[in-house]
Amino acid sequence: MTSQPPSDAGSAVPAPPSPWNLPNALTVLRILMVPIYGWLLLTDEGNDVDMRWWACGVFVLAMITDRLDGDIARARGLVTDFGKLADPIADKALTGMGFIGLSLIGDLWWWVTFLVLFREIGITVLRLVIIRYGVMPASRGGKLKTTLQAVALGLMTAPLGGLWETSAIVVMAAAVAVTLATGVDYVLKARAMVVAGRS
Template identity: 60%
Template sequence: MSTPTAPASGASGRAPSNWNVANGLTVLRIVLVPVFLWLLLRHGGLDTTDRWWAFAVFVVAMMTDRIDGDLARKYGLITDFGKIADPIADKALTGAAFISLSVIGILWWWVTIVVLVREIGITLMRFAIIKYGVMPASKGGKLKTALQALSLALFIAPLQGVFFWIACAVMGAAVVVTVVTGLDYVLAARRLVSEAKAGGGTTGESA
Protein backbone atom coordinates (compact mmCIF):
# COMPACT_ATOMS: atom_id res chain seq x y z
CA MET A 1 0.00 0.00 0.00
CA SER A 2 1.50 3.34 -1.01
CA THR A 3 1.45 5.99 1.69
CA PRO A 4 2.48 9.63 1.92
CA THR A 5 5.17 10.75 4.29
CA ALA A 6 2.93 12.90 6.45
CA PRO A 7 0.62 11.20 8.94
CA ALA A 8 -2.95 11.11 7.78
CA SER A 9 -6.08 11.71 9.76
CA GLY A 10 -9.65 10.69 9.18
CA ALA A 11 -12.54 12.89 8.18
CA SER A 12 -13.01 13.93 11.82
CA GLY A 13 -9.44 15.23 11.99
CA ARG A 14 -8.36 12.46 14.35
CA ALA A 15 -5.85 9.74 13.53
CA PRO A 16 -7.67 6.76 11.94
CA SER A 17 -8.08 3.53 13.89
CA ASN A 18 -5.86 0.58 13.03
CA TRP A 19 -9.09 -1.42 12.74
CA ASN A 20 -10.05 -0.41 9.20
CA VAL A 21 -10.69 -2.11 5.87
CA ALA A 22 -7.34 -1.12 4.35
CA ASN A 23 -5.41 -2.77 7.17
CA GLY A 24 -7.81 -5.71 6.99
CA LEU A 25 -6.82 -6.30 3.37
CA THR A 26 -3.18 -6.15 4.38
CA VAL A 27 -3.77 -8.84 7.00
CA LEU A 28 -5.73 -10.89 4.43
CA ARG A 29 -2.67 -10.81 2.17
CA ILE A 30 -0.60 -12.32 4.97
CA VAL A 31 -3.24 -15.00 5.62
CA LEU A 32 -3.22 -16.00 1.94
CA VAL A 33 0.51 -16.78 2.01
CA PRO A 34 0.20 -20.31 3.51
CA VAL A 35 -2.75 -21.04 1.19
CA PHE A 36 -0.61 -20.10 -1.80
CA LEU A 37 2.30 -22.21 -0.56
CA TRP A 38 0.11 -25.27 -0.01
CA LEU A 39 -1.33 -25.07 -3.52
CA LEU A 40 2.04 -24.62 -5.20
CA LEU A 41 4.03 -27.17 -3.21
CA ARG A 42 1.65 -29.98 -2.36
CA HIS A 43 2.46 -31.94 -5.55
CA GLY A 44 5.93 -30.55 -6.06
CA GLY A 45 4.67 -27.98 -8.53
CA LEU A 46 3.91 -30.71 -11.07
CA ASP A 47 0.12 -30.55 -10.99
CA THR A 48 -1.22 -28.10 -13.58
CA THR A 49 -4.49 -27.49 -11.74
CA ASP A 50 -2.66 -26.73 -8.49
CA ARG A 51 -0.38 -24.32 -10.32
CA TRP A 52 -3.34 -22.42 -11.78
CA TRP A 53 -5.01 -22.22 -8.37
CA ALA A 54 -1.76 -21.00 -6.83
CA PHE A 55 -1.55 -18.42 -9.62
CA ALA A 56 -5.10 -17.25 -8.86
CA VAL A 57 -4.42 -16.91 -5.12
CA PHE A 58 -1.18 -15.05 -5.81
CA VAL A 59 -2.89 -12.60 -8.17
CA VAL A 60 -5.75 -11.97 -5.72
CA ALA A 61 -3.28 -11.39 -2.90
CA MET A 62 -1.27 -8.93 -4.97
CA MET A 63 -4.46 -7.11 -5.99
CA THR A 64 -5.19 -6.42 -2.32
CA ASP A 65 -1.94 -4.44 -2.25
CA ARG A 66 -3.32 -1.98 -4.78
CA ILE A 67 -6.81 -1.88 -3.28
CA ASP A 68 -5.73 -1.26 0.31
CA GLY A 69 -3.49 1.58 -0.82
CA ASP A 70 -6.29 3.24 -2.79
CA LEU A 71 -8.72 2.90 0.12
CA ALA A 72 -6.21 4.25 2.62
CA ARG A 73 -5.53 7.35 0.53
CA LYS A 74 -9.14 7.99 -0.48
CA TYR A 75 -10.68 7.63 2.98
CA GLY A 76 -7.81 8.80 5.16
CA LEU A 77 -7.12 5.36 6.61
CA ILE A 78 -3.33 5.64 6.63
CA THR A 79 -1.89 4.36 9.91
CA ASP A 80 1.56 3.61 11.26
CA PHE A 81 0.46 -0.03 11.49
CA GLY A 82 -0.34 -0.01 7.77
CA LYS A 83 2.98 1.60 6.91
CA ILE A 84 4.80 -1.22 8.68
CA ALA A 85 2.48 -4.17 7.99
CA ASP A 86 1.98 -3.48 4.30
CA PRO A 87 5.61 -3.93 3.17
CA ILE A 88 5.89 -6.94 5.50
CA ALA A 89 2.83 -8.49 3.82
CA ASP A 90 4.33 -7.82 0.39
CA LYS A 91 7.65 -9.37 1.35
CA ALA A 92 5.99 -12.38 2.97
CA LEU A 93 4.02 -13.14 -0.19
CA THR A 94 6.78 -12.49 -2.72
CA GLY A 95 9.40 -14.15 -0.49
CA ALA A 96 7.25 -17.27 -0.23
CA ALA A 97 6.84 -17.27 -4.00
CA PHE A 98 10.57 -16.90 -4.66
CA ILE A 99 11.51 -19.68 -2.25
CA SER A 100 8.81 -22.11 -3.38
CA LEU A 101 9.61 -21.57 -7.07
CA SER A 102 13.26 -22.34 -6.35
CA VAL A 103 12.33 -25.39 -4.27
CA ILE A 104 10.37 -26.92 -7.15
CA GLY A 105 13.16 -26.09 -9.59
CA ILE A 106 11.49 -23.39 -11.67
CA LEU A 107 13.52 -20.38 -10.54
CA TRP A 108 17.29 -20.14 -10.04
CA TRP A 109 18.33 -20.11 -6.38
CA TRP A 110 20.79 -17.25 -6.90
CA VAL A 111 17.90 -14.98 -7.90
CA THR A 112 15.96 -15.91 -4.78
CA ILE A 113 19.01 -15.41 -2.54
CA VAL A 114 19.82 -11.96 -3.97
CA VAL A 115 16.23 -10.78 -3.58
CA LEU A 116 15.75 -12.21 -0.09
CA VAL A 117 19.03 -10.81 1.24
CA ARG A 118 17.96 -7.38 0.03
CA GLU A 119 14.41 -7.67 1.36
CA ILE A 120 15.35 -9.04 4.78
CA GLY A 121 18.17 -6.54 5.15
CA ILE A 122 15.95 -3.58 4.33
CA THR A 123 13.17 -4.83 6.61
CA LEU A 124 15.61 -5.13 9.52
CA MET A 125 16.89 -1.66 8.77
CA ARG A 126 13.34 -0.28 8.82
CA PHE A 127 12.89 -1.59 12.35
CA ALA A 128 16.32 -0.38 13.40
CA ILE A 129 15.50 3.22 12.46
CA ILE A 130 11.82 3.22 13.42
CA LYS A 131 12.57 5.41 16.45
CA TYR A 132 13.63 8.12 14.02
CA GLY A 133 10.55 7.81 11.79
CA VAL A 134 8.42 5.46 9.69
CA MET A 135 9.48 5.34 6.06
CA PRO A 136 6.58 4.93 3.58
CA ALA A 137 6.80 3.33 0.15
CA SER A 138 8.60 5.15 -2.66
CA LYS A 139 7.92 5.10 -6.39
CA GLY A 140 10.97 2.89 -6.88
CA GLY A 141 9.64 0.49 -4.27
CA LYS A 142 6.29 0.31 -6.06
CA LEU A 143 8.03 -0.41 -9.38
CA LYS A 144 10.09 -3.14 -7.71
CA THR A 145 6.97 -4.74 -6.25
CA ALA A 146 5.15 -4.57 -9.60
CA LEU A 147 8.03 -6.17 -11.51
CA GLN A 148 8.49 -8.88 -8.91
CA ALA A 149 4.76 -9.64 -8.88
CA LEU A 150 4.52 -9.83 -12.67
CA SER A 151 7.60 -12.02 -13.07
CA LEU A 152 6.55 -14.33 -10.24
CA ALA A 153 3.04 -14.67 -11.66
CA LEU A 154 4.50 -15.64 -15.04
CA PHE A 155 6.68 -18.30 -13.40
CA ILE A 156 3.85 -19.60 -11.22
CA ALA A 157 1.46 -20.06 -14.15
CA PRO A 158 2.14 -23.41 -15.90
CA LEU A 159 3.07 -21.76 -19.19
CA GLN A 160 5.77 -22.84 -21.61
CA GLY A 161 7.62 -21.58 -24.67
CA VAL A 162 7.87 -17.85 -25.22
CA PHE A 163 6.14 -17.11 -21.91
CA PHE A 164 9.09 -18.62 -20.03
CA TRP A 165 11.53 -16.27 -21.74
CA ILE A 166 9.24 -13.31 -21.10
CA ALA A 167 9.18 -14.34 -17.43
CA CYS A 168 12.99 -14.48 -17.42
CA ALA A 169 13.27 -10.99 -18.95
CA VAL A 170 10.84 -9.46 -16.47
CA MET A 171 12.58 -11.23 -13.59
CA GLY A 172 15.93 -9.83 -14.75
CA ALA A 173 14.48 -6.31 -14.65
CA ALA A 174 12.95 -7.02 -11.23
CA VAL A 175 16.31 -8.12 -9.80
CA VAL A 176 18.05 -4.98 -11.08
CA VAL A 177 15.37 -2.66 -9.66
CA THR A 178 15.36 -4.63 -6.39
CA VAL A 179 19.10 -4.08 -5.89
CA VAL A 180 19.06 -0.43 -6.99
CA THR A 181 16.12 0.52 -4.77
CA GLY A 182 17.77 -1.30 -1.89
CA LEU A 183 20.85 0.90 -2.21
CA ASP A 184 18.61 3.97 -2.54
CA TYR A 185 16.78 2.95 0.61
CA VAL A 186 20.03 2.75 2.58
CA LEU A 187 20.91 6.29 1.51
CA ALA A 188 17.40 7.53 2.35
CA ALA A 189 17.57 5.88 5.76
CA ARG A 190 20.87 7.58 6.50
CA ARG A 191 19.32 10.93 5.57
CA LEU A 192 16.33 10.30 7.81
CA VAL A 193 18.51 9.44 10.81
CA SER A 194 20.78 12.44 10.21
CA GLU A 195 17.82 14.81 9.90
CA ALA A 196 16.14 13.37 12.98
CA LYS A 197 19.31 13.76 15.07
CA ALA A 198 19.72 17.30 13.81
CA GLY A 199 16.12 18.10 14.67
CA GLY A 200 14.94 18.10 11.05
CA GLY A 201 12.06 16.26 9.36
CA THR A 202 11.51 12.50 9.14
CA THR A 203 10.61 12.08 5.52
CA GLY A 204 12.22 9.46 3.35
CA GLU A 205 11.76 6.74 0.85
CA SER A 206 11.12 3.06 1.27
CA ALA A 207 11.47 -0.31 -0.40
Protein backbone atom coordinates in the same frame (compact mmCIF):
# COMPACT_ATOMS: atom_id res chain seq x y z
CA MET B 1 -14.40 45.72 27.79
CA THR B 2 -12.59 42.44 28.33
CA SER B 3 -11.03 40.72 25.38
CA GLN B 4 -12.06 37.19 24.52
CA PRO B 5 -9.33 34.53 24.40
CA PRO B 6 -8.57 33.45 20.87
CA SER B 7 -10.39 30.34 19.77
CA ASP B 8 -8.23 27.33 18.99
CA ALA B 9 -11.01 25.45 17.22
CA GLY B 10 -9.50 26.12 13.82
CA SER B 11 -6.06 24.93 14.89
CA ALA B 12 -7.19 21.65 16.42
CA VAL B 13 -5.18 18.71 15.11
CA PRO B 14 -7.44 15.99 13.66
CA ALA B 15 -7.23 12.62 15.36
CA PRO B 16 -5.21 10.04 13.40
CA PRO B 17 -7.28 7.30 11.72
CA SER B 18 -7.81 4.09 13.66
CA PRO B 19 -5.68 1.13 12.56
CA TRP B 20 -8.87 -0.97 12.64
CA ASN B 21 -9.94 -0.21 9.07
CA LEU B 22 -10.58 -1.91 5.72
CA PRO B 23 -7.16 -1.25 4.13
CA ASN B 24 -5.35 -2.78 7.10
CA ALA B 25 -7.79 -5.73 7.09
CA LEU B 26 -6.88 -6.36 3.44
CA THR B 27 -3.21 -6.24 4.36
CA VAL B 28 -3.72 -8.85 7.09
CA LEU B 29 -5.76 -10.97 4.65
CA ARG B 30 -2.84 -10.87 2.20
CA ILE B 31 -0.53 -12.18 4.92
CA LEU B 32 -2.96 -15.04 5.64
CA MET B 33 -2.99 -15.97 1.93
CA VAL B 34 0.77 -16.56 1.90
CA PRO B 35 0.73 -20.13 3.34
CA ILE B 36 -2.23 -21.04 1.11
CA TYR B 37 -0.31 -19.91 -1.97
CA GLY B 38 2.77 -21.80 -0.81
CA TRP B 39 0.86 -25.03 -0.19
CA LEU B 40 -0.80 -24.91 -3.62
CA LEU B 41 2.49 -24.14 -5.37
CA LEU B 42 4.46 -26.91 -3.67
CA THR B 43 1.83 -29.64 -4.03
CA ASP B 44 3.38 -32.61 -5.87
CA GLU B 45 6.62 -30.59 -6.13
CA GLY B 46 4.95 -28.16 -8.52
CA ASN B 47 3.99 -30.84 -11.03
CA ASP B 48 0.23 -30.68 -10.44
CA VAL B 49 -1.01 -28.39 -13.21
CA ASP B 50 -4.39 -27.74 -11.59
CA MET B 51 -2.78 -26.77 -8.29
CA ARG B 52 -0.36 -24.49 -10.12
CA TRP B 53 -3.30 -22.64 -11.66
CA TRP B 54 -4.96 -22.36 -8.25
CA ALA B 55 -1.69 -21.06 -6.81
CA CYS B 56 -1.50 -18.49 -9.59
CA GLY B 57 -5.08 -17.43 -8.86
CA VAL B 58 -4.39 -16.98 -5.15
CA PHE B 59 -1.22 -15.04 -5.91
CA VAL B 60 -3.02 -12.69 -8.31
CA LEU B 61 -5.86 -12.18 -5.82
CA ALA B 62 -3.37 -11.35 -3.08
CA MET B 63 -1.63 -8.79 -5.29
CA ILE B 64 -5.02 -7.23 -6.11
CA THR B 65 -5.59 -6.69 -2.38
CA ASP B 66 -2.23 -4.92 -2.32
CA ARG B 67 -3.50 -2.41 -4.89
CA LEU B 68 -6.88 -2.06 -3.23
CA ASP B 69 -5.66 -1.40 0.30
CA GLY B 70 -3.41 1.43 -0.85
CA ASP B 71 -6.07 3.04 -3.04
CA ILE B 72 -8.73 2.85 -0.33
CA ALA B 73 -6.38 4.14 2.38
CA ARG B 74 -5.43 7.21 0.34
CA ALA B 75 -8.95 7.91 -0.94
CA ARG B 76 -10.55 7.72 2.52
CA GLY B 77 -7.71 9.21 4.55
CA LEU B 78 -7.04 5.91 6.32
CA VAL B 79 -3.26 5.89 6.00
CA THR B 80 -1.83 4.66 9.32
CA ASP B 81 1.61 3.87 10.69
CA PHE B 82 0.51 0.23 10.99
CA GLY B 83 -0.38 0.19 7.30
CA LYS B 84 2.89 1.82 6.29
CA LEU B 85 4.79 -0.86 8.19
CA ALA B 86 2.59 -3.93 7.60
CA ASP B 87 1.90 -3.37 3.89
CA PRO B 88 5.52 -3.83 2.71
CA ILE B 89 5.93 -6.75 5.14
CA ALA B 90 2.88 -8.44 3.61
CA ASP B 91 4.29 -7.87 0.13
CA LYS B 92 7.65 -9.33 1.13
CA ALA B 93 6.03 -12.38 2.75
CA LEU B 94 4.04 -13.12 -0.40
CA THR B 95 6.82 -12.54 -2.90
CA GLY B 96 9.30 -14.28 -0.59
CA MET B 97 7.11 -17.37 -0.62
CA GLY B 98 7.01 -17.11 -4.41
CA PHE B 99 10.79 -16.90 -4.76
CA ILE B 100 11.50 -19.71 -2.29
CA GLY B 101 8.70 -21.94 -3.60
CA LEU B 102 9.73 -21.57 -7.24
CA SER B 103 13.35 -22.31 -6.33
CA LEU B 104 12.32 -25.39 -4.32
CA ILE B 105 10.53 -26.87 -7.34
CA GLY B 106 13.41 -25.96 -9.67
CA ASP B 107 11.70 -23.20 -11.68
CA LEU B 108 13.92 -20.34 -10.46
CA TRP B 109 17.65 -20.12 -9.80
CA TRP B 110 18.51 -20.12 -6.10
CA TRP B 111 21.04 -17.30 -6.53
CA VAL B 112 18.21 -15.00 -7.66
CA THR B 113 16.15 -15.94 -4.61
CA PHE B 114 19.06 -15.43 -2.20
CA LEU B 115 19.93 -12.06 -3.73
CA VAL B 116 16.37 -10.74 -3.62
CA LEU B 117 15.61 -12.07 -0.13
CA PHE B 118 18.86 -10.64 1.26
CA ARG B 119 17.77 -7.21 0.04
CA GLU B 120 14.16 -7.60 1.22
CA ILE B 121 15.05 -8.86 4.70
CA GLY B 122 17.77 -6.26 5.05
CA ILE B 123 15.43 -3.37 4.23
CA THR B 124 12.72 -4.76 6.54
CA VAL B 125 15.21 -4.93 9.42
CA LEU B 126 16.41 -1.44 8.54
CA ARG B 127 12.83 -0.11 8.77
CA LEU B 128 12.47 -1.60 12.24
CA VAL B 129 15.83 -0.27 13.41
CA ILE B 130 15.12 3.34 12.39
CA ILE B 131 11.45 3.36 13.44
CA ARG B 132 12.36 5.63 16.37
CA TYR B 133 13.15 8.31 13.79
CA GLY B 134 9.96 7.75 11.79
CA VAL B 135 8.25 5.28 9.47
CA MET B 136 9.85 4.98 6.05
CA PRO B 137 7.02 4.50 3.52
CA ALA B 138 7.36 2.65 0.24
CA SER B 139 8.84 4.80 -2.53
CA ARG B 140 7.77 4.88 -6.17
CA GLY B 141 10.79 2.77 -7.01
CA GLY B 142 9.78 0.30 -4.33
CA LYS B 143 6.29 0.05 -5.80
CA LEU B 144 7.76 -0.54 -9.27
CA LYS B 145 9.95 -3.26 -7.81
CA THR B 146 6.93 -4.92 -6.22
CA THR B 147 4.99 -4.73 -9.50
CA LEU B 148 7.82 -6.27 -11.53
CA GLN B 149 8.34 -9.02 -8.97
CA ALA B 150 4.60 -9.74 -8.90
CA VAL B 151 4.35 -10.01 -12.69
CA ALA B 152 7.44 -12.22 -12.92
CA LEU B 153 6.34 -14.51 -10.07
CA GLY B 154 2.81 -14.72 -11.44
CA LEU B 155 4.10 -15.76 -14.88
CA MET B 156 6.45 -18.32 -13.33
CA THR B 157 3.74 -19.71 -11.04
CA ALA B 158 1.37 -20.32 -13.95
CA PRO B 159 2.14 -23.62 -15.71
CA LEU B 160 3.01 -21.96 -19.01
CA GLY B 161 5.93 -22.45 -21.38
CA GLY B 162 7.39 -21.10 -24.58
CA LEU B 163 7.10 -17.34 -25.04
CA TRP B 164 5.46 -16.88 -21.63
CA GLU B 165 8.42 -18.52 -19.92
CA THR B 166 10.85 -16.28 -21.82
CA SER B 167 8.79 -13.22 -20.87
CA ALA B 168 8.88 -14.28 -17.22
CA ILE B 169 12.69 -14.48 -17.29
CA VAL B 170 12.98 -11.02 -18.89
CA VAL B 171 10.62 -9.46 -16.34
CA MET B 172 12.44 -11.24 -13.50
CA ALA B 173 15.76 -9.80 -14.68
CA ALA B 174 14.25 -6.30 -14.62
CA ALA B 175 12.77 -6.98 -11.18
CA VAL B 176 16.14 -8.02 -9.76
CA ALA B 177 17.82 -4.89 -11.17
CA VAL B 178 15.17 -2.57 -9.70
CA THR B 179 15.22 -4.52 -6.41
CA LEU B 180 18.93 -3.86 -5.95
CA ALA B 181 18.71 -0.22 -7.04
CA THR B 182 15.86 0.59 -4.67
CA GLY B 183 17.68 -1.20 -1.86
CA VAL B 184 20.54 1.28 -2.17
CA ASP B 185 18.02 4.15 -2.31
CA TYR B 186 16.33 3.02 0.93
CA VAL B 187 19.67 2.81 2.72
CA LEU B 188 20.47 6.39 1.72
CA LYS B 189 17.02 7.58 2.84
CA ALA B 190 17.38 5.77 6.17
CA ARG B 191 20.74 7.40 6.74
CA ALA B 192 19.22 10.82 6.04
CA MET B 193 16.39 10.16 8.52
CA VAL B 194 18.86 9.14 11.24
CA VAL B 195 21.04 12.21 10.65
CA ALA B 196 17.97 14.50 10.72
CA GLY B 197 16.65 12.83 13.87
CA ARG B 198 19.92 13.23 15.73
CA SER B 199 20.41 16.87 14.78
